[in-house]
């Protein structure tokens with residue numbers, strides 16, 4: 001039975017995961033790390049800003065104090081936020097607007113569940129801000145995915161039981177978070193082959209049978 005769908009943001013609703021990668025790569029280069037790759041970036045998917053920073057710092061022998069780490073995370077965020085300036089609805093991934101309309105026409109509630117503290121600004125710039133019944137993001141949480149906190153807060157804001165929520169995720173950490181939280185998990189994009197997910201699809205455009213799959 002599904003009553004709500006909770007969407008991850010970066011890499012599920014919008015293409016911003018590429019902008020995260022560019023900003024982290026630039027920070028890495030400033031630290032003298034030349035080999036920061038897409039494989040490293042894959043381990044940053046879904047996790048918090050500070051956890052993502054640790055993935056970069058693993059690639060250098062240098063040690064940083066907590067204060068220095070905060071300053072590095074802020075520096076990356078400044079670069080990332082600058083790259084969001086030109087963001088508009090063309091950054092919304094294929095099939096997203098139609099899928100949200102389909103869910104709304106079928107009285108299924110919608111929410112965002114993202115680690116990103118930039119969620120509100122991204123939703124606004126991409127014309128997605130008024131498309132969801134609730135938003136839960138890095139500004140609401142204490143714990144990073146794979147902890148289920150961000151999705152449980154989304155379910156609570158919607159007033160729907162976790163067992164009646166489907167999470168759509170492109171990260172392994174997010175799929176684990178959904179399952180630990182007692183929700184269904186749909187893997188898309190980069191997470192397509194994750195075995196813990198209930199179903200996998202290459203893109204949201206292929207999800208128009210979601211109600212038949214999970215029942216209502």
Ligand code: BG6
Nearest residue numbers: 010044045046049052115116117
């Ligand atoms: C997640 C991304 O959605 O948000 C991570 O997949 C990122 O890579 C995290 O680190 C935190 O984002 P922000 O915008 O708060 O730095």
Ligand code: MG
Nearest residue numbers: 008010011170
């Ligand atoms: Mg994501």
